[in-house]
Ligand SMILES: [Zn+2]
């Protein structure tokens with residue numbers, strides 16, 4: 514039996530004779546159940562109507578994005594290092610072409626994901642490339658799998674110069690990936706929805722729910738900015754195609770956090 518994939522968010526559920534009665538990710542207040550109800554698909558059906566497009570963002574960084582848009586519409590990023598490739602965030606579609614292209618680039622050493630909205634089919638990607646996947650919010654994993662290595666703590670270096678930073682906020686385990694060699698050695702963070710690159714590409718924001726426009730507390734945003742302040746980075750690659758801060762990323766985080774806190778009425782330190 515095929516696994517079941519939620520059409521609205523891309524989360525995969527175990528292979529059962531009938532689709533689940535609901536999608537826990539969509540039913541959570543940070544997402545939404547479509548007005549016409551929950552619709553389910555399978556990997557074969559998804560691959561029948563969609564393809565993955567690739568874009569090279571810088572020397573060792575590729576974007577993989579599904580067309581036409583599927584689920585939340587995020588991109589996955591494939592990061593090349595001398596010690597192996599890392600997949601950052603995940604997408605539901607892993608078709609034959611994508612599998613072959615990733616293999617041709619050397620396969621994957623590890624998968625890391627910013628938060629549960631992008632867990633999607635991480636189990637299938639991990640199995641295909643024989644690597645571990647590192648989610649930080651175990652409660653939101655809908656398909657248990659031996660490849661899953663849940664992690665705790667504030668940081669996790671998954672490869673030399675590639676470090677996961679737990680920032681929280683949007684989810685308790687909300688994570689960004691710090692890539693020391695990114696941006697020609699000036700450093701980059703891959704940030705998912707945890708540090709959301711805004712429409713003005715010199716700004717970022719931090720929300721509890723993006724579709725339902727629910728904010729985080731000012732104190733949380735202050736803590737996120739303080740946690741990022743010791744890390745050196747120039748670029749920020751956000752969750753969606755085109756959403757990247759190409760220079761001055763660390764300053765953009767601090768400036769955006771300061772303005773967020775001002776607009777929310779400030780906070781006691
Ligand atoms: Zn869903």
Ligand SMILES: [Zn+2]
Nearest residue numbers: 628630683706
């Ligand atoms: Zn999200």
